[in-house]
Amino acid sequence: MDIAKVEQLGDNLEKARKQFDSWASEQVGAQELLKQQHAKSVGDLSRSIDELKERETEAKKEQADFNRKLENQKQELEDLRAGISRLGLRKQTLPEKKEQLAEAIRSVKDETHVQRKDLDAATREMNTALASFNSTIELYEKYLGLKFEVQEESLKFIFTDIDPSDRERAFTFCLRFDGEVCRVFDCQPPLGNTSNMTTSMGNRRELSGLVLAMRKLFVDLARQ
Incomplete structure (x- = not known):
């Protein structure tokens, strides 16, 4: 065999191997780049899907809020x-x-x-x-020597010139207004039971009779 041809064949094989290694290296690099691009694409797609899900959730929430507002407005x-x-x-x-x-x-x-x-x-x-x-x-x-004192809830009658031994001695009684009727009370000196002695305020004759009757009682008392 011709040595020159063998050497030439070896050189050709070496060149072919280098070309193959270069091509293989390029293919491996390309595959790695494709993997990286694919991984990036998958990641981007996953993030996009998550964003779409979030937007869908927000859209559903906004739709629910809108529906509630619409119901409230209705x-x-x-x-x-x-x-x-x-x-x-x-x-x-x-x-x-x-x-x-x-x-x-x-x-x-x-x-x-x-x-x-x-x-x-x-x-x-x-x-x-x-x-x-x-x-x-x-x-x-x-x-009759009679005087009067207007008190808070009654009218006081004051007689003098009754007791022969003391003309200035006072004999008194009071009339209390009880509706349309006036009742005798607080006789001084005491005359006993006079609660039944009454008169009508608007009847002059009754009032005169009551005053005269009280004076007579005091006169009788002074003579005792």
Whole structure:
């Protein structure tokens, strides 16, 4: 065999091996790059999927919030319609209520007028009774030596010129107003049971009779 050819064949084989190694290295690098790109793509895709899931969750939450707001708005609208309906009913009954109120006002005015007339009549009656009482008092003071003291809840009668041994000695009793009736109490000096002795404030004759009767009791007591 020709040595030159063998050497040439060896060189060719070495070149072929180097080319193969270079190609293999390039292929391995390309495969590694593809793996890295694939891993990156898978990671990006996974993150994108997670983001989509988060967006889907947020979208569902926003949709639920929107649905709740929509239901609330629907309820508010129904309430508003019901309120408008009630206002319509009130508007329909307003004239009737207005007339009822006017009638009530007229009734109060009429009742007030009647009460005012009754009050005026009672005032006139009281003034008449007071005038009669004052006239009686003047007579008592003039002819019987009688004086009066107006107390918080009663009227005190004070007699003098009863006891022959002491003309200035005071004999007293009180009249307590019990409705339309006056009752005798607190006699000084004591006269015994006088609780049944009463008079009508507006009856001048009864009052005069009571005062004279009390004076007679004091006169009899002074003579004992």
